[in-house]
Amino acid sequence: MPIDSVLRLARGWYTDPRVEAWRPRTRDESQRVLTDAGFVGDFWQLPEDALRRRLGFGLSPLL
Amino acid sequence: MLRTFIYDTLIADGAMPSSVEIAAHFSVSKPDALRALREMKVGKTVLPNPETGEIWMAGPFAAAATPYVLRAAGRRWFANCAWDMLGVATLVATPVDIETQCTDCGDPITMHFEPQDQSLGTELLVHFLLPARQWYDDIGFT
Numbered sequence: 001m002p003i004d005s006v007l008r009l010a011r012g013w014y015t016d017p018r019v020e021a022w023r024p025r026t027r028d029e030s031q032r033v034l035t036d037a038g039f040v041g042d043f044w045q046l047p048e049d050a051l052r053r054r055l056g057f058g059l060s061p062l063l
Numbered sequence: 064m065l066r067t068f069i070y071d072t073l074i075a076d077g078a079m080p081s082s083v084e085i086a087a088h089f090s091v092s093k094p095d096a097l098r099a100l101r102e103m104k105v106g107k108t109v110l111p112n113p114e115t116g117e118i119w120m121a122g123p124f125a126a127a128a129t130p131y132v133l134r135a136a137g138r139r140w141f142a143n144c145a146w147d148m149l150g151v152a153t154l155v156a157t158p159v160d161i162e163t164q165c166t167d168c169g170d171p172i173t174m175h176f177e178p179q180d181q182s183l184g185t186e187l188l189v190h191f192l193l194p195a196r197q198w199y200d201d202i203g204f205t
Contacts, residue, residue: 014150
């Protein structure tokens, strides 16, 4: 991918984790970030939430 | 909050805080600090090293030296990959000099990035090895 497209993706993906209201995104929110940056198509389809939950996404109240 | 302390320290000092520093900041024991880091294991956000328990990565920052280096005003950060390198450039919100290398030919690459820049002024390409559905299978490899 062109590096400027990846810059757009990085800007959307990495919101400031120092902000108190920060929280992990849901799968659909992350997919939207990809889409908004122009990363569309089968290659850019994130795994379903069941897999993400198994891997520990969105479970910790500390984050 | 632990997450805020980690990123505040990283961005201000250019260094990943150790469990000793975390323990001192929150007035807890080192084992308690290590346990708190383990409990933060949520996706790619903050991952402890499976052997030492110290922070391995705090996305998009890497604790160890990598080929993706950013420098600003005496500070230095490492990123986990090209995508994260641009994430670091975004999060530190200050002009940075970026040093990396082409993963194809090995040629050194340097760039300067200002927080307001919409382009890096180069036609470089970033190669994503894995489809998104496999990103979380082995986050270290990804």
